[in-house]
Amino acid sequence: xxxxxxxxxxxxxxxxxxxxxxxxxxxxxxxxxxxxxxxxxxxxxxxxxxxxxxxxxxxxxxxxxxxxxxxxxxxxxxxxxxxxxxxxxxxxxxxxxxxxxxxxxxxxxxxxxxxxxxxxxxxxxxxxxxxxxxxxxxxxxxxxxxxxxxxxxxxxxxxxxxxxxxxxxxxxxxxxxxxxxxxxxxxxxxxxxxxxxxxxxxxxxxxxxxxxxxxxxxxxxxxxxxxxxxxxxxxxxxxxxxxxxxxxxxxxxxxxxxxxxxxxxxxxxxxxxxxxxxxxxxxxxxxxxxxxxxxxxxxxxxxxxxxxxxxxxxxxxxxxxxxxxxxxxxxxxxxxxxxxxxxxxxxxxxxxxxxxx
Amino acid sequence: xxxxxxxxxxxxxxxxxxxxxxxxxxxxxxxxxxxxxxxxxxxxxxxxxxxxxxxxxxxxxxxxxxxxxxxxxxxxxxxxxxxxxxxxxxxxxxxxxxxxxxxxxxxxxxxxxxxxxxxxxxxxxxxxxxxxxxxxxxxxxxxxxxxxxxxxxxxxxxxxxxxxxxxxxxxxxxxxxxxxxxxxxxxxxxxxxxxxxxxxxxxxxxxxxxxxxxxxxxxxxxxxxxxxxxxxxxxxxxxxxxx
Numbered sequence: 001x002x003x004x005x006x007x008x009x010x011x012x013x014x015x016x017x018x019x020x021x022x023x024x025x026x027x028x029x030x031x032x033x034x035x036x037x038x039x040x041x042x043x044x045x046x047x048x049x050x051x052x053x054x055x056x057x058x059x060x061x062x063x064x065x066x067x068x069x070x071x072x073x074x075x076x077x078x079x080x081x082x083x084x085x086x087x088x089x090x091x092x093x094x095x096x097x098x099x100x101x102x103x104x105x106x107x108x109x110x111x112x113x114x115x116x117x118x119x120x121x122x123x124x125x126x127x128x129x130x131x132x133x134x135x136x137x138x139x140x141x142x143x144x145x146x147x148x149x150x151x152x153x154x155x156x157x158x159x160x161x162x163x164x165x166x167x168x169x170x171x172x173x174x175x176x177x178x179x180x181x182x183x184x185x186x187x188x189x190x191x192x193x194x195x196x197x198x199x200x201x202x203x204x205x206x207x208x209x210x211x212x213x214x215x216x217x218x219x220x221x222x223x224x225x226x227x228x229x230x231x232x233x234x235x236x237x238x239x240x241x242x243x244x245x246x247x248x249x250x251x252x253x254x255x256x257x258x259x260x261x262x263x264x265x266x267x268x269x270x271x272x273x274x275x276x277x278x279x280x281x282x283x284x285x286x287x288x289x290x291x292x293x294x295x296x297x298x299x300x301x302x303x304x305x306x307x308x309x310x311x312x313x314x315x316x317x318x319x320x321x322x323x324x325x326x327x328x329x330x331x332x333x334x335x336x337x338x339x340x341x342x343x344x345x346x347x348x349x350x351x352x353x354x355x356x357x
Numbered sequence: 358x359x360x361x362x363x364x365x366x367x368x369x370x371x372x373x374x375x376x377x378x379x380x381x382x383x384x385x386x387x388x389x390x391x392x393x394x395x396x397x398x399x400x401x402x403x404x405x406x407x408x409x410x411x412x413x414x415x416x417x418x419x420x421x422x423x424x425x426x427x428x429x430x431x432x433x434x435x436x437x438x439x440x441x442x443x444x445x446x447x448x449x450x451x452x453x454x455x456x457x458x459x460x461x462x463x464x465x466x467x468x469x470x471x472x473x474x475x476x477x478x479x480x481x482x483x484x485x486x487x488x489x490x491x492x493x494x495x496x497x498x499x500x501x502x503x504x505x506x507x508x509x510x511x512x513x514x515x516x517x518x519x520x521x522x523x524x525x526x527x528x529x530x531x532x533x534x535x536x537x538x539x540x541x542x543x544x545x546x547x548x549x550x551x552x553x554x555x556x557x558x559x560x561x562x563x564x565x566x567x568x569x570x571x572x573x574x575x576x577x578x579x580x581x582x583x584x585x586x587x588x589x590x591x592x593x594x595x596x597x598x599x600x
Contacts, residue, residue, distance in 0.1 A: 026434035029481035238455065239447035245433050246444060250494075252409035253425030254501060255448035299435040303455055356433055 024115075025355040027300050035298040042297070042311040046095065049315050053091045053322045054083055058329060089220045093212045093279060094321040095314040096220070098286055100227050100276040102294075102313025103234050105287020106305050107269040110241040111262060112161070113248070114175050115354040116347065118287030119153075119273040121179045125284065126186035127156025128270070128277040129208060133190045136204050142219070142278075146226045149274035156182050157266050210283040210336020212321060219279050226275035233268040234306060240265065241302035245357060283336050285343020286313050286320075292346075292355060300357060360385050360421040360536055361406055361505050367414035368401045375401055376560040377414070383505055385421075388531040389538040390551035393558045394580050399540040402557060403427070403507045406538070421504030426494050426511065434483040438474050438493035439465060441482065445497030465500050472496035473526050488519030495526065506530060508539040512546070524550040544571060544584075544597035571595050 030038075054070075055061045059082055061069075069075065069083040105118040112122070119125045131152025135145050164178030194205060240261040243251040252258050276283065294308035317335070324333045359382050367377035375398035383389065383406070391399050404410035406417060407425035424445075432441050442465045443457055450461070457465065469475040474492035482490055491511055498506055508527065512520040520543065528550050531537045538555070541547045547554060547567070554570040556563045558579030563570055576584035576597060585600035 026431075026483055028483065029435050029437065236452040239450050239452065242444050243447045246441075246497075247429035249404075249409070249427040249429050251448075253407055253427045253507075254445050254497065255424070257448075258409075295435075300433050301435070301440070 025353055027295060027356045030297070030299040035304055038297045039304065039308055039311070042294075042308055042315070046311055046314050046318075049318045049322075050091050050095065053094070053318050054087045056322060056326060057082070057087060085216075089215060089217050090212055090321065091318055093215050093220050093223065094318045096223055096227055097212065097276045097280045097283060098290075098313035098315065098317030099310035100230065100272045100313070101283060101286040101317070102290040102309035102311075103231060103306055104269040104272040104276070105313075106291040106302070106309045107234060107237065107241065107265050107272075108157075108287065109291055109357055110244050110302065111265045111269070112175055113244065113357060115292065115357055116176050116288070116351060117179065118285065119269065119276075120282065120284035121176060121183075121288065121347075123156040123160045123179045123182040123186065124153040124270050124273045125277055125282045126183035126190075128153035128274045129282050130156075130186040130190050130193075132274075132278055133193050133204055133208065136207075137193050137196075143222055146222065146275050146278040149278050150226075150271050152186075153270040153274045153277070154267060156186055157270055161262075161266065206334070207281040209334035210281040210339070211324065211332065211334045212280045213325065213332055215279055223275050223279045226278075227272060230268055230272035230275060231310070233264070234272065237261070237265050237268060238302040238306065241306075245300060245302075281334075281336060283317070283339060285339050285346065286316055288350070289343060289346050290316055292350065295355070295357075358385065358420070359383065360419075360534075361423060362418045362420075363402075363406055363412075363415065364418075365415035366402070366405060366412045366417070368398060368405065368410075368412055374560060376557065376562070379415070379557075379562045381406065381555070381562065381564070383536045383538060385504065385534040385536050386531060387536050387552040388528050388550065389536065389553045389555055389564070390547035391538055391540045391555045391557065392542070392544060392547050393556055397557045397559075397579075399557055400427070400509050402562075403509050403538070403540060406505075407507050419505075422502065423505045423507065424498040424501045424503035425507040425509070426498045427509040428494055432482055432490065432493070434481065436482050437479050438469055438482065438485070438489075438496060439478045441493045442468050442472075442478075442496040442500045445500040449501065464502065465496075468496040468499035469493075471499050471526075471530065473522075486519070488515050488522060491515065491519070491523055492526065495523075495530075499530070504535055506535070506537045508537070510540050510542070512541060512543065520546060544576065545595070547571075548595035548597060567595055571597055573600075 051063060051066060054066045055063050061079055065079050066083055069080045108117050108122050109115060128149035132145050132149040135148040160178045160182050164175035240256060243254060243256045248258055290312040291309045294312045295305055298304040298308045320338055321335055324335045324338050327333060361383040363381040366379040368375045393399050403425060405412045407423050409425060446461055469478045472492045472495040474489055474496055477485060477489055511523050524546055527537050527539055548571050551567060553564060554567050556570050556579055571586055573584055573586045583600045584597055587596045589596055
């Protein structure tokens, strides 16, 4: 897979990365008023980019027409159909996937105390994709695909955690390598599933590449259901995530039950990732990039970071999906491929100079 | 009354036995300095007493709330001492309590005051000296209102002034009903500030008043070099130096 070869190159410069990992970029304090303002600006950007995304496409719609269609849901006409039946579910789904991956990335970075991880790199996405692909092939009803993906994601993440956890700088690298290995294995199994389908699985292949084209309101409702449970669980982890920022030994010293907290966070991140993977396939790097950028904007405190990463993820994926369906129109670029163009350089930069969590 | 009691404690990592059959008793109102050579099991013992490590043998009875300060590195740079101290309370807060209650905020402010860092409570940790950051860690532990405060190497990497200041602070925290146990490398500072010394070496633990434990022969045997113990001619406290 494209990802595997790229990651292996990064892994080959092990000695370089290990020496660089010793020098973390420290986070800077963000005053309360500043981070509040920045979070409000992020929140305002979400409807703004959504409106832009609703207006741009194969048929260009003026923003005023989009607004009229949105405020008159019972109207009829071409504009109404384009907005309500084609673009709005897609934009809302992009927002949901982005928010989910942003939150899952934040949780996983906190859990593993590693700035280089996200659902993609820790194997959660690959495990979820494997289980979902198996489910699709076996004809499992779509409503149960996220549940299957949850099981697959959790299993892969637990395997990666078992192989690769550690607090030392080399532990960071070990975790990434474990994620690469487990993801590669899961991807190989997905390929096997696709091949056994005798070429009849092109739909699954397109889904695996990452994208949210062709999804409607029912898919959105299903994702929203799983995602809302995951987000509620994420909100319940804020204090544990904050304590983990101090290191596992310090967190335990202040009374955190480490094993319980770790499993809860891993399960929450897996559930959220599964909800996203089931509808959008494997969309990488959102969960890696967004928390790092948001952390600089609103600080690393979990209460602010989770909210900011959800908003930031929504903005990034709405814009990425807009580009995916317009840059090579009428053809679509898979969302996962588009994000890899930005995500891989970001990962490599981060590997050279990781930031504090 | 004993706040914390460990009985028949044994720890080994693989085939290496760190200690075995240790009995520890921590009573309130005392500042106990835990001394011993590197690898003797000071940190392991503190973790076992705090309940964050399970001993290979033996058990610990806790009749009190215990907090352990065992930082593995710098705290995140975006925090202030107030933030760090409020994180200390995190394990006791329900998930819906996103903001500190008035009572909790007062607890955090009190903890900062007792750790002698209240005047810099709202400054970024990146602007603070190592000694002040150590005080912020102590405040985080104090916010949990512990009856037993265990501190792993609070004076490491600090200059002499900060070492003395931190130890003075820890001494003031050992009030009736509250015990402080800190792993310390400097034997003279341990003798100067601690009410009791616990020497862990060669798999055994001896505890008692400084003048009883900081004896040349026992220290020489524990550290593997000749150590001489003298009394300060004016102040009378013990000075331990290699001879």
